[in-house]
Amino acid sequence: MGNNNHRLSGIKKWGFKKSPWVFHLSTGSCNNCDIEILDAVTPRFDLERFGILLVGTPRHADILLVTGVVTVQALPRLLHVYEQAAKPCMVVAIGACACSCGIFDGGYHVVGPVDKIIPVDVYIPGCPPKPEAIISGVVKALAKL
C-alpha cells in the first residue's frame, strides 16, 4: 500500500507536532515489543515532555503503534481500529515482525506484514527495538508532517 499523505500547515501542524497521542495495538506480537512500548512511556523516558500520551481508544489517537505480524485473527481487528481512528492518524510499525514478519515469515497464520494491510509511515526495526529507537521513530513520524 502507498504512503499516507498527511500534509498539515500552520497552527494545525504545530498542535499535531506538540501533542501526539499514541494508541498501542498488538496484532499478534510475541509481547516483547509491547513491553518495550510500555517501557518508553515510563517516567524514566518521560514522553509527556513532548506531549506524548498513551490513550486507550483509537478515537483519541494520532499515532497508531502497531506491533506484531498480522495474524489471520488480528486482520479484521487491525482494519477496524484503523478505520475507527480519527484522521489524520499516522501508523508506526514497531519491531521486525511488524516491518517484515521477522522470524514468523511464511507461517500458516501470517497475513502481514502491516504495510500490506494499512499504510505505514515509519518502520522501526529491532527484535524488539529499544525504547530509544521507538521514541526516535515517533519523532521521525512527526517530522514527516
Place this chain on the structure above:
Amino acid sequence: MFAHGAMDFFYFIIFHGFAFTVVAGLLSTWVDRKVSARIQWRVGPPWYQPFADVIKLMGKESIIPEGANRVSFLIAPFLGFTAVILVSTIVWMANIFPGASFVGDLIVVIYLLYLPAIALIVAGSASRNPFGALGASREMNLMLAYEAALLFAVFTVVVKNGGIISLGGILGYQAVHGAMLLQGASCIIAFVVTLLCMPAKLGIVPFDIAEAETELIAGPYTEYSGVTLAIFKLTKAMLLFTLPIFMLTLFAKTVWTPWTILWYALILVFIILVKNVNPRFRIDQALRLFWLPVLGLSLLGIILAAVGL
C-alpha cells in the same frame, strides 16, 4: 443583572466567562500535569501543552459512531460547556460588580453546576458504546453520592449569614463581617466538605470513577474525537478553575486580592496531591464515603450553623 446593560453582559460572557476562564483553566490543567510529573520524578510537559492538545483536537476529524443518537451525541459536549461558561460569567460578575448579582444566583449556579455531569451521562448513553454506557451509569451514581453533601455545605453558608442567597450579597456580608471561613466551626466544616467533594465534581482521581482509563478506556469520552472531545477537555479545564473560585467566593471574601491567587493555588495543589497519592475508589466505596462520613459532616455543619456556631 442587566444593571450595566445587555452589552456589558455579553462582554462579560465573552471576555470573563469564556476567554479568561479558558486560559486560566488550561493553565491550571498544566499546573496539574506539571506537579504530577514532578511528584513522579519526571520533567513534565511545557506550559503550552494543554493549548497544543486543544488546538490539535480542533484540527482533527470528529466522528459520529454508527448507531449513536446523533443529536444527543453532538449536543452533550456543548451542554456542559455552556453551563460552565454561564457559571463563570455569574461568578465573575458577582465579584467585579457585587451590585449586578441577582437574588438567587447562588441557586442558579448550583443548578448549572449539575450540567457538566449530566452532559457526561448523556454523552455516555448516546454514544452506543458499552464503556460509555458503564461510565454514564457510574457518573450517575457518583452524582447521587456527592451532590447532597455539597448542597448542604453550600447552604450552611446561607444559614450562617442569615438567608442571603445572592453571591453579591454574600460578598457584601463578608466585606462587613470578614471571610465566611472565619465565622465559626460550621463554616470550617462546610469548607472541608466542599474540599472533599471537589475532586468528585471535577472527575479527577480518586473519584475519576466514570472515566477510569484502566477499566473503562475513557468512559463517556470513549467515542468522542476531534472538536467534540476538545469541547469536553475545555469544559473540564474551565471547571477546574471556576469551581474553586466559586468556593472561594462563598468562603473567602473576594476574588480580587493577591491572597486569593494564593488560596486558589493552595486548593489546586491540595487537589493535585490528593490525586497523586490516592488510588481510585470503587463506586460503592465512593457512595459509602459520601453518604456516611461526608454527608454526616455536612449535616453537622448545617446544624451547628442553625444553633449559631
